Every structure is written in structure tokens, then in C-alpha cells.
Amino acid sequence: GAGVSQSPSNKVTEKGKDVELRCDPISGHTALYWYRQSLGQGLEFLIYFQGNSAPDKSGLPSDRFSAERTGGSVSTLTIQRTQQEDSAVYLCASSFEGVTVTDTQYFGPGTRLTVL
């Protein structure tokens, strides 16, 4: 596609439920990032995938959060047993190589998650 796409654009769930957020990176981009943006806050790094390398999960806030990237393309971020503090906009970004962060990151429109 022309840009990074994410689905759904909005997700409302009840506390305790699991949710899955999807990201489709730009074709040909080998690096994929997930960020979280809470109201009035900056972009919080969650996880990074680069090619077939082991992902950098250092930003995941708890073991309720996990992500996978199948076939080096589409990625799914899963949040288990959602809590109200998980409410935020979840942004995905991709870059051509990402081996160093001098590579430009292109962001998707985000998924707004609301946990009731």
C-alpha cells in the first residue's frame, strides 16, 4: 500500500478482555515499530521488529502485552486482560531498514483503544 495502515481505527472494550491491533507496514520496509500515545504524552516505544532478528521488546510495559510479525510484514499487537490504563492511541511505524534509527519512520494513523 501507499502508507502504513492500521486496524481497527477505534476499539472500545471492557476491562479484562483481550484485544488485537493490526499493522500493515509499507511494502518493502523491513523494520516495524509499535508506539503508544496516551493523552498529553509523547510517543512511548513498545516493540521493534527488524527482518528475521529477534524483536526488541524492551518497551513493553507488562507481560500482558505481546506482538508478533508474520512473514516479515503484517504485525499484530495483543493486549491481554485489558486495564483502563491501557487506553491510548497505539501507533505503528515502519522504516526501510531500521538498522540504525537514522532511517525515517513512517507512521500509521493509529488505533484508539478505550477500555471501559
Add this chain to the structure above:
Amino acid sequence: QQPVQSPQAVILREGEDAVINCSSSKALYSVHWYRQKHGEAPVFLMILLKGGEQKGHDKISASFNEKKQQSSLYLTASQLSYSGTYFCGTENQAGTALIFGKGTTLSVSS
């Protein structure tokens, strides 16, 4: 560590200038600047690499002083389209991702 941006918010009239600062407590190799309009995805503006270079993008330019571990974004003769939240990003410890500041909200009115 998260870079610190200042000011938190700026209100301008069209044609006025603004400076947004970004400072880090650790040595930097690069600084990235993004702009996010309300309800939209962040959009890349520029990357500045170690070496104290200055870059320009239309009437938006930036400088990077690695000795002072800080970068400044300069917006001259601001336009309505400049409104949004500006984020600076610096590399994380592993050098794999960006750590963003909390952002500076710029509002330009006519």
C-alpha cells in the same frame, strides 16, 4: 531517558517566529523531529546527525549541538499550517528505536 522539550506550548500569530528546544541527559548520535496534527499520524520533518549540522525544510530549520546534547527547531514566518504538536526523538539505549519527548504544541492563528 526521555528527552525534555521546551516550551510545552506556543501560541503565535501568522508570520511570527518560534523556537522549540529538545535536550537529553545522555550523549546523542542523532535527533529526529516530527510534527503531529490533531487526530493524525506524526509526520517526519528531519533528522540531524552528530556533527552539529543544521538543516532546513521550507521555513523550518533545526540545529544539533551534540556537546550540549540538545537540538533546537526554528520556525520562521509561521503559517497556519505549522500548527500541531512537535516531537523530538532520540535513540534508545539499544539504538533500535526512538524515545520521544512529550511534545510542544504550536498554535498559529491569523
